[in-house]
Amino acid sequence: MRGKTRADGGGGERVTDNVEGDMEAEQENQDVPKKGKIQGRKRTSAPDSVVKPVKLSRADLYKPPTNEELNQLKETENLFHSSLLRLQIEELLKEVKLKEKKKQKIDAFLHEIHTLLSAVPETPETDLVDQSWLPTDVKVPFLQVPFSVKGKFRFLPPAAVKVVGSYLLGTGIKPEINVDVALTMPRTILQDKDNLNQRYHRKRALYLAHIAHHFSKEKLFGSVRFTYMNSNHLKPILLLQPAGKDEKLVTVRLYACPTPGFFKPTRLYPSKNNVRTAWFLEQGSPGEGATEPPTPHYNNSILCDTVMESHLLFLSGAGADFPGMRDAVALLKVWLHQRELDKGLGCLSGFLASMLVAYLLAKHKISQGMSGYQVLRSVLQFLATTDLSATGISLSKDAESSLPTLADFHQAFDVVFVDPSGLVNLCADMTASKYKEVQFEAKRSMEVLDDRTVDGFQLLLMTPKPLVRTFDHVFHLKPVSKLQGACKKMQLLTELMDHGGNYVAAALPFVTSLLARGLAERVMLLTHSLPQAPQWPISAEPPKHKDAGHLSFGLLLTPEFAASILEKGPEADQPEAAEFRRFWGEKSELRRFQDGTICEAVVWGAETICQKRLIPEQIVKHLLWLHADIPASAISYTGAALESLIRAGPEPAGTGEEAMASIVRSYDDLSRKLWNLEGLPLTVTAVQGTHPALRYTDVFPPAPMKPDYSYHERMKAKESLLPLAEKPCPAYISPMKVVCHMEGSGQWPQDKEAIKRVKAAFHLRLAELLRQQHHLLCRPAATHTDVYKDGYVFRLQVAYHREPQILREVVTPEGMLKYRDTEDSQQLELETLHLPHLTSCLHGLQQQYPAFSGTSRLAKRWVRAQLLSDSLSEECVDLLAAFLFLHPAPFTPPSSPQVGFLRFLHLLAAFDWKNSPLIVNLNADLKDADYTEIRNHFVAARSHLPVMFVSTPRDQRSSVWTKERPSTQILQRLLVLALESLRALEKQLMDPLGSQDMKMVFRPPLDFYDILIHLNVKQIPRHLEGVDRPAKSFSRGMLKSDAPVKTLFFPVVGYDPVQYFLQELREAFGDLALFFYDSHGGEVIGVLWKPSSFEPQPFKVSF
Amino acid sequence: MAAPRRKRETGAAAPVGYTAIPIKLSEKQRSPHYLYVKEHKVREGTDTTHPPNRTLFVLNVPPYCTKACLSRLFSCCWSVQSVDVCEKPGPREKSEAPKSKFFNLKTVPGFRVAYVVFKNPTGIQAVKSLSLQGPLVISSESHPVKTGIRKWISSYAASVVDPVELKAEVDAFMQTYDQKIAEEEAKAEEEEGVPDEEGWVKVTRKGRRPGLPLTEAASLRVLEREKRKRARKELLNFYAWQHRETKRENIAQLRKKFEEDKQRIALMRAQRKFRPY
Structure with a gap:
């Protein structure tokens, strides 16, 4: 018996799975009706929600293909990635595009507005400042600061009413259908110098206010409100919604425009001034001799109004004979919306997206034959590779020398994209850091699209990326009025004038560049939320700048540098040293470094890893206070909001990383000792830890303990302590399992009972030797040996590599030796094969991504806090957390536990567990072909597989960690809890004033x-x-x-x-x-x- | 044993053929727990471990009621010869090896069944009268049953083994095992190459010319090798029909994939998966 089994390794596994599977299938079938009952509300229309392998008859499969079919198959192959993507995009477009029937209703509504507009009565001419003619129930939608301004105003019905923008182009998408209507103010309303000192803007506002007053009495409208165009408070617009049940169907936005050709373009060049300092500061007479600074943003805001119609014509020209463009713009809008880039001051609006597509067409980077998907790809590729903040682009064709050059635009604006007229910068309000974010997103998206193993559609177009879930650290500036002080401190009067007193817009570019410089290589990306203006009823005063809510900033950290405590500056005698000192203030000090140089340096105080993670917070607060007069109290920084949950003690204690490192040290020492033990009959071939603390994912890693004898009963004979019934039970000491593989040898018995005895003998021997040679306190048992070392208890388990195989042996009546999985063999394999491997993989992952430990532990803490400790295996949570790091798309790998945890919740709630396997590519061992194979196998055997299927390179087909648990019902509950927790937590994190009790979702x-x-x-x-x-x-x-x-x-x-x-x-x-x-x-x-x-x-x- | 417990709610009425015996853990308990007992009757010869006539079959034995407890409870009727507690009714599996103190420890969890063997058949009759008396008490002062913390502490204490004892047991087991193996080997060697009465010689893995091992893996390997050999000889896309076939197969694959994708899309549509926000 003993000699013969050497030759046949492996082999038996594959067949055995099927047998197991069939048995499970029956159970699964019984479960199905239960499932339906629980979530019946959601899926009334889905008859069967599991994808099954398709069975086509031979005749269907092999019938001769028609020409049409061949073409379609070929087209799919060429134009799209795969047929699935094509179908998905088609479905998405169907979902977001406006239906024909709705269009008719909207058209009717527009006609009625048109007739009403011509019926709005005229008013007599008055001074601009004399607004007594306007009834008191309508407030002028404009912040008239300073109030006094020259000029006269009267209302006359619009000279022309034109629909412009996305509605006519067919690129509008649900759920917010907007129809932009441009009203041309008759020439007689405007006066010669209206371009000066906001006169034109105020006339616009009065014009709309008068219309609003009359429209508010009409029954046709469900609501008449004001808002700012793209949150630019110089440009109020009037919003009209139909009455009745169609209220939400459409919003008509009325823009007031000047008569074409009224403004001389030369006066509005980016280098020209149109807001006088004396007027803005309300000084009596203009300062003598001082040159007025240029007001490019102000000029641009007037110019925008003059080109609305020509832009429409330009776009419809580009879109003619180009069906792909319409789809592409719709897709781009969805893409932008998911990334929160499409709304607010300085956004990349849908209009801008259309212009980009038109630009690419004009430059022959795309052709009219391309599909929407291809255009989307090209646009993303273009965005990813072009830095508009360094090299702007222009749609202007004529090379007339009188027009301002790109260089002129770059002088005045952060981001440059000049329109066909050559006058307007379409990206005028965008900050450089916002554009960097767009670029970053585009780059990530291109990577996703090029990766064949992921579902690009889902990641790019269907996954929302809210600020708190995207960025590692987020902080809010509240109240934003603190930026007023910042403007003063940074001397931004010119910018304030240019932005009409909007201190948020004026200060933002400076604040971001300040922070970008201070954080330098610690961050990959620094971004800010876009200030958004609310809508308000016409009887209310327009919102002030401080009503823009709070301003949020997001940091994407670089794991290598983010936690460094040192900021090394230039050498003390270099000229840059003074600048460095000025920038860092009193934090900068002279230090001598190991290489002998004496440099300016800033050292941040941080002891533990969790404090080091928050060094960016120290930097942000310090710099904002030093350079922008923004006190720390106005900054609510959320980067470690949840860390108190994984902290082992009160504040100074770290969040466990140090504790686990010390455990790993102790374990390494033990394994060295085991390797070198003398006197064992067989040598130790491998020592592998399996306890979660050894892969950095134990929520509360064991602390070193020393028992107090007086609290225990002593068992003299066995040298052990026992708990006392009348005392509180002793602190929990978790034994840390360590698997100790012994060399294979012919001496091992080939009988399972005998192997058990031999292992017990080994345990006895190990205890004896460790005690003799290393003076460790050991306690052997039949199945393990406990070793007390450095205050930790390690549980050694001897393993023999052939034991699982022997447990599987079955002899058929014919004498054939077969291998069938049994419960024991699987359990043993799990403990001695899979778990050690997983532990070493995740240990490696932690070295690569320092936030992994925190993420996984927060996730476990949350699962257990929901009382589901025993319903989901620990290893399964570890794998889910690992997934977030290995496959972060569309995000980047988390660099803070907080964001990792949020994404864990999102993954749990959003992943389609029923129809997809979660593939965790540990060590990148899986190749493209493996992915397909896993997916195919999954679809074919879905009903036999666990409800939550997690596949890894070593366990591609059976998902060992989710086999027993969770059950369908538990998973369902977990998803509901995750969704609710995510919602609550993100709300708390985005609300800088809230009670901030982050523990709520853990109760x-x-x-x-x-x-x-x-x-x-x-x-x-x-x-x-x-x-x-x-x-x-x-x-x-x-x-x-x-x-x-x-x-x-x-x-x-x-x-x-x-x-x-x-x-x-x-x-x-x-x-x-x-x-x-x-x-x-x-x-x-x-x-x-x-x-x-x-x-x-x-x-x-x-x- | 969920069913019998639920019966209890309707009172002490025992199912047909059974007698309900009320028991209590301690005097403090107010409501009793019921054991259901009847005489153990099976067809002749199917159950050898539990002799007919003198064996009592007990249902609904609570987890805190141990063998010793049962033995003590029923000893008031007649002296008890043995008690057997198991998870499910049925004849006891033959315990093959002498019970070990350290290996293969199995406890029967939850509510169980028990067989109580009396020394005399009259015990059975006496039991039936127990139902009329007040509840029997399992844990008395003279014989306390450990529960809760005390029980767990004592089981923790029991889990701490004496290395010397363990070593002795392991050594003894291995000695017998080695002996057994040695005997088997000696026997095999004796039969090596010796034809049986019909003249067949058994080929073993030992000896000068060892045969293939009779395992599944080995036979699969042989099949695999055969297949590969055949595949090597075959020429791909050599004949026109082969070429045609490949193309046809390709299209069929695409079609199949397309159908699958369509199904997936329909499913996602039904789940409203295409609402981007």
């Missing part, structure tokens, strides 16, 4: 359970790990780890009365109820009856 709703079992807190060994730190704590019989006592008795290991209780409950009543518990110091056990428990059942002796 489970208890009203959901039928019974609550409240536990005696004295007997909860991990009570201190609770979400809310208990007010009263007990002494748990442990000395300080540095107490000068030598431990001679083995401490109590792995003793948790709550777990024993739970086990007994489950054993006794598992068929009647489900038990839920938070293993981190939960005080209650939630009990839920199974629905079948209360149905009468026939008496049965056995079942």
